[in-house]
Amino acid sequence: MIVDKTVVEQLKEIMGQGAVLHSPEDLAVYSYDSTFAEHRPDVVVLPSTTEQVSRVVALAAQERVPVVTRGMASGLTAASVPFSGGIALLMTRMNRLLEIDEQNATARVEAGIVTADLQAEVEKRGLFYPPDPSSIRHSTIGGNIACNAGGPRCLKYGVTGDYVLGLTVVLADGRVLRTGGKLIKDVVGYDLTALFTGSEGTLGVITEALLRLTAKPRFARTALVEFSSLADASRTVNAILSAGIVPATLELMDETAVACIEEAMHLGLPLDVEAILLVETDGTDEGAVLREIEAAAQLCRESGARQIRVAKDETERSNLWKARRSVSPSLARKAPNKLGEDITVPRSAIPEAVRRLKAISAKYGLPIVIFGHAGDGNLHPNILFDKRDPVQWAKIEPMVSDIFDTSLQLGGTLSGEHGVGTLKRPYMERALGPVSIEMQKRIKQVLDPFNILNPGKVFPD
């Protein structure tokens, strides 16, 4: 235990009673995220203001105690697991929507607001916050920014980072930094907003964000396209994109993914396909949206699609998306454990990536389920296994290593939207090379000289 009693007392002084937790039960449930990794913090604090965060971090700096920021812990890389103990800083109670500026199309929010709640609020005013990680209902904006989360719609609309105009960040010594503004263009100084976006809690604690909004598309059409061949499906992705159609989303699911969803949700999905593409077009002109989906459907037919179904109404459409969002968790029905990666390759390499992933699966004799945001080259190969079987468990590391090598060989990267956390640290050097790693470590050194902010994450030691 690195946090002693006097520090806990001081924390209670800053936070007030009820916002500092340290019963064995509380610590046990703040020991995990959505991976299998676990480590307990020494104390949990639930701040309500940036000032409280600032005082907590200042105290931590003085006492050299680690601070691990946590939202709703839906992360898939153990980035919010406090492996060094210390303070778990829970941001969920800083969940106010501070301002919606309709003229400038911006929203100012506290970091702990649930992404779906923010979306619902802005959509009431005809505005739109596009990033849509599968965890929109159980993740926070702060977490989304800290991991630069993606999602299906990123194909057309870009990732979380593309919507962050400014941040309020508590630095490692407790000082408060404000970056950016309600500006579309701003080239004064280094882009610190971008630096903290995707920093996984290692450079500062994001407490507020200024977000860019767009106009809400008024029409959307979603098509479910069935393929008898996974290779055909993955070739179709490029056929659509090369034809100049920019769908809002272009999602790929292989047969196992489809079977898992069907088992969990009973939507009447076909079980004899090898792959499904979920294509959605959206926009403000209904005619254009329809023409685009029809053009995409025609290209699907030409590439060997077996059947194409366009969602009749909003219920059918929302069911399809509910299904897509539940793919990853519903895989747990197939095997006791799963390990999901999120490699990204240039989209021209998708068919080859899919082929090589299947080859890796065959080589090791463990299933790899493939689904993901094929349109932007971001694939989620999920290895299904049983950790209790030592033979299977021993295959996992070499399989992951092969998956990453495949991605890097094809000009891709380790992660498109989940981040690095602890799980991808061993592969960082392979992906980025020594010069980049050294530069990044030096940035970390400048911003967090005592290494108290989420220590042991992102970079190899």
Added chain:
Amino acid sequence: MVFQSNGICKPSENEYLNCIRCGLCLAVCPTYREYLNETASPRARVALARKGLEGELELSPNLIEQMYGCFACMACNDICPVGIHPANLALEMRYVQEQLHPAAWKKTFFQGLIPKPVRMELATLPLRFYEMFGVRRMVYALGIRRLMPAQLRDMEAMLPHLPQRPLRHVLSEVTPPLRMREGRAGARVGFFLGCAQSLMFADESAATVRVLARNGCTVITPKQATCCGMPATGYGRQDLVQDQARHNIALFERARVEAIVADCATCGSTLKEYGHLLAGDPEWAGRAAAFSKKVQDVSEFLMEIPLEKPRAHMNIRVTYHDPCHLRRGQGVWKQPRALLKMIDGLEFVELPESDWCCGSAGSQLITHYETSLKVMARKMDNVEATGAQFIASGCPGCQMQLNVGVRRRGLAVQVVHPVMLLDQAYNDKRGK
């Protein structure tokens, strides 16, 4: 639940080992959404159950308290992509605790009092006196209610207009049909008169029986029916429920009925589980399954028979709250809405988040007062937004909770059972 070698009945391993901690349940859990603290979430309850059962944590009072903190609304069961049931696990953990350290009062209460109708009627006599001799009217008229401590005032507000006599003594064992009907409508139907319905919501169950008889049913109301068993389950005494189940099954077998109708969502959902509960008992498994197959919520039953359309024109605005034990416990949500929409002039307004827990969960307003009020506030915001004059909901627990909510906010909203409105429409003489 599975039996372990040491004779302790524990939750099945799969219910906690299969949790992948995805966090989907956080989005729908009423207690998590109020506190935004992991400890109050289904995912945490599963983790704590696992750590407690595997010995990593002690089964401490604080750990068990987290299991009692669950409102058992089952929203987590529904959303779980893996198919585990965190809400059931929380209930089963309460049972584990009672097997290891039984609380003496629970045996007295859930074996000696709750399942004995005569004793329950005696125990609730003061409540009826309170209503009957005008004390309640005085408490309101003289403003005494405002002098009560807040929690007592809220408990007072839970009470509906109480019957002079328990309905059990008013209803006859056999209610003949008002008119003859062919087929299912002319069936011999058993009515399961629940404790809360008989003792507190007697008007509603009287309406249920009238509506059934009007539509051609011969209604058999066995007077010796005992508590369905849900209260004991809620407090960790699952073991006591089996006897109650056997008693009720035998009773309704003797009544030779084709269907068993309940107008209490909680009773209905529990009765439907008897088959599952007694599946391991060779003598009773088949009988219990046959019993459960016959059980239907009153709205479910009514919407399956050719129901007489009321002739009255009501001219009211009504919304509907889904009781957890009806929507998720029984998968019944279309029928009560359809039933209400049959009434001419009734403007039906859908309640936003209609299936979000109201915060009652049986007795959480008493045992978890602060949390219960928080959960209720969300419900009442939604009720206010509808501008409805009536909120219909076929569950005495929900109705008591909604009564408190309405009185706390001073809203002019009446809380009713959907069947009450149908019954009123049948008997409204102003009609067209």
